Amino acid sequence: MKPLTSDQLPEGIEEVLPERARVLEACRRQLLDCFESWGYALVSPPLVEFRDALVTGGDALDRQTFRLTDPLSGRTLGVRTDITPQVARIDRQQMPQDQVVRLCYAGSVLRAHPEILGGGRNPIQVGAELYGHEGMQSDAEIVLLLCAALRTAGCARWCLDMGHAGVFRALVEQTDWNVRERDELFELIQRKAHADLGAWLDARSANTPVAEMIRRLPDLSGPDEKVLDRAVQEMEGVRERIQPALETLRVVAARVRDAHPEVQLHFDLGEASGFHYESGLVFAAYMEGQGQEIARGGRYGAQGERPATGFSLDLRTLARCGSLTVDERRRIYAMADEDPALQDAIAGLRLQGHTVVRGLGPEDSANESGCPEQLVNEDGAWVVRPITP
Numbered sequence: 001m002k003p004l005t006s007d008q009l010p011e012g013i014e015e016v017l018p019e020r021a022r023v024l025e026a027c028r029r030q031l032l033d034c035f036e037s038w039g040y041a042l043v044s045p046p047l048v049e050f051r052d053a054l055v056t057g058g059d060a061l062d063r064q065t066f067r068l069t070d071p072l073s074g075r076t077l078g079v080r081t082d083i084t085p086q087v088a089r090i091d092r093q094q095m096p097q098d099q100v101v102r103l104c105y106a107g108s109v110l111r112a113h114p115e116i117l118g119g120g121r122n123p124i125q126v127g128a129e130l131y132g133h134e135g136m137q138s139d140a141e142i143v144l145l146l147c148a149a150l151r152t153a154g155c156a157r158w159c160l161d162m163g164h165a166g167v168f169r170a171l172v173e174q175t176d177w178n179v180r181e182r183d184e185l186f187e188l189i190q191r192k193a194h195a196d197l198g199a200w201l202d203a204r205s206a207n208t209p210v211a212e213m214i215r216r217l218p219d220l221s222g223p224d225e226k227v228l229d230r231a232v233q234e235m236e237g238v239r240e241r242i243q244p245a246l247e248t249l250r251v252v253a254a255r256v257r258d259a260h261p262e263v264q265l266h267f268d269l270g271e272a273s274g275f276h277y278e279s280g281l282v283f284a285a286y287m288e289g290q291g292q293e294i295a296r297g298g299r300y301g302a303q304g305e306r307p308a309t310g311f312s313l314d315l316r317t318l319a320r321c322g323s324l325t326v327d328e329r330r331r332i333y334a335m336a337d338e339d340p341a342l343q344d345a346i347a348g349l350r351l352q353g354h355t356v357v358r359g360l361g362p363e364d365s366a367n368e369s370g371c372p373e374q375l376v377n378e379d380g381a382w383v384v385r386p387i388t389p
Contacts (some may be wrong), residue, residue: 010318012114012121014316023327024124026326027153027185027319028106031126035104036151038145040128043103045086051078056085063187064111079110083125084312091131097306100132106315118290121314127297134307137249139281142309147260148297149313150285154322158294159264159286160256165279165298166245167231170238171217174210185214189270192218209237220269225250227267248281281309287321294321330354332384333366333374343381345375 009015016024032042048068055062055078064081074150080086084103095101106126114121128145130138143160168189172182181204188197197218201211211236220231223321228246235242253265280299287294295318297311334346336359346356356367366374366387375382 006325010121011210012119014120014122015333016316020111020319022068023324023326024319027322028124028126028315030152030324031149031315032104032106034149035128037147038102038128038141038148040102040104040130040145043087043090043105045080045083045090045105047108048066048077048079051076051087053089054078054080054085061085064113066110066112072213078108080107081109081111082312083107083109084127084310087127087310088131088308091129091308092306095131097132100130100138101132102128104128106362119292123317124315124320125312127310127314129308129310131306134299136251138307138309139248140252142297143252143256143281143283144259146283146285146297146311147256147263150295150318150322151260152324153318154288154324155294155318156323157262157264157288159266159288160283161257161268161271161286161293162249162283163268164242164245164249164281165272167220167235167242167269168217168272170241171210171214171235174238178234186272189214189218190272192270194218204209213237217270218348221267221271223266224263225253226266227269231269245280252281283311285313290317290321292317294318330373331354331369331371333369333371333387335359335366335375336361336364339377339382341380342375342377342382349375349384 013139022224036042050070051067053106055065061081066079066081066201068077068079069075070077079161087105091101093105095103101234104127106124109123109125111121111123128142128149130142143162146158168186172185177185185197185200188200198215201215216234220227221236231238231246249267253267256263256265271284280303282298283296285295295311295313297309299307299309301308330349332349332354334342334356346358349356355371356375357371359366359369367389369387372387373384374387376385
């Protein structure tokens with residue numbers, strides 16, 4: 001490996017050059033406008049906070065957090081790796097707790113490790129959160145808002161994968177396994193590692209009805225509601241406990257089909273995201289040809305906490321997957337001339353939304369400006385004409 005020089009970027013840290021930056025900024029603005037049209041107010045949390053406030057989500061966030069020492073307080077600061085906990089703090093500390101609150105955000109985050117091999121470590125995270133309502137209506141709203149956001153970004157077709165943390169939770173709560181064992185079990189189910197899952201259960205002499213339902217859980221996935229019907233049949237021992245979760249999935253799926261018939265739906269009852277963090281409906285959006293999800297969300301928070309649901313996405317990934325077009329501005333060159341009439345012409349063109357590049361001296365050339373047009377003086381009036389080589 002060649003040694004890094006001082007002018008190189010660290011591995012996984014990306015910069016964006018002008019043309020790409022223009023597309024990203026246009027996408028960001030349109031997403032935030034979309035959120036605002038649904039009643040989601042923009043907030044802008046700080047890039048750094050005290051570390052303890054940033055890592056409340058558990059060990060995973062702690063491992064991803066860059067640390068530094070605050071020279072004023074001497075306390076350890078953290079650079080945010082996820083904006084969602086910050087927005088939850090804003091809701092908890094600054095917003096009325098007896099009302100439904102809708103918030104959205106967009107900003108850079110920094111991660112110690114890429115989430116996928118070869119991935120970036122400084123995503124631009126965009127998302128929306130709904131606080132203070134627990135039920136299918138808010139679950140459906142946040143999923144439909146994600147669909148509206150993907151459309152806004154120019155995505156034509158995508159797959160929406162839906163699960164519910166309540167199914168896995170209903171099963172493991174019937175056991176006496178500790179937190180570590182439940183984490184191991186959860187990981188096996190997420191990987192759909194049937195052989196390893198069977199060996200794990202056999203090692204614990206788990207031949208109970210609950211264990212048999214757990215063995216079947218990774219196979220409860222598919223493209224239609226037949227998966228939910230199978231769950232009713234195969235999860236008889238916890239049928240009443242999982243019925244609300246299945247009903248939520250049915251209602252949300254119906255709402256999505258009505259509003260976005262082009263969206264492909266997929267159900268996975270073994271999908272529970274981080275089941276210690278997520279508490280209800282979980283979902284992810286995928287584009288064809290993309291192995292990594294382009295957005296992820298769900299209901300989260302421990303029992304007794306203020307209800308919350310939301311989603312987030314990486315703006316760079318979304319912009320690559322979407323087909324958002326950015327209107328090209330006219331680029332017009334203006335020579336270095338202090339004629340007041342020229343200044344008025346430049347100001348007028350800029351007010352119309354055009355780009356005007358001023359020359360900085362008599363040695364500047366219109367042909368080197370990158371502009372196809374220029375302002376020229378014809379009979380005392382400044383008019384736009386094509387630049388000829």
